[in-house]
Amino acid sequence: MTALLCHVWSPTRLIYIAELCIVLLCTLPAPEFSTDRGATRETMEINKDLIAASSTPLVLAILAEGDSYGYAILKRVRELSGGQFTWTDGMLYPVLHRLERLGHIEARWETADSGRRRKYYRLTRRGRTQLAEERRQWQIVDQALRGIWPVVLLAVSAASLLQAA
DSSP: OHHHHHHHSOHHHHHHHHHHHHHHHHHSOOOOOBOTTSSSBOOOOOOHHHHHHHHHHHHHHHHHHOOEEHHHHHHHHHHHTTTOOOOOHHHHHHHHHHHHHTTSEEEEEEEOTTSOEEEEEEEOHHHHHHHHHHHHHHHHHHHHHHHHHHHHHHHHHHHHHHHHO
């Protein structure tokens, strides 16, 4: 069939069609991976450096939504990532302590209706400024990646098409 297509359409036209398909695929939402039973969702292994780099803007952004406490922040991260980020207490609390030390957040103790004491965190004015800076930096990273991904995909697809021809 490939030989038939090559006789009907030129390699340039085939590459163009492949490019269009790739661009369309890049606009689709990421697939949800599930096990055979469909009961649980598999998670992709996210690089620890990427998780560490994204922790500050994520925590600041969550606190920009409103005051919160540790477990609720962990739950919100899981929710925002579609279950792909599974942070632990051991990862979150050092981030919270660092942000508190830098003056980006403030903490206070409150007693819940259940009688349990919880440490609530809130974003400070300095934290809002830092969140804006983090957002600006991540937008630059996002823009650079969005600029290169289609080029890389096109190059790989074109090379595959040329090898097949």
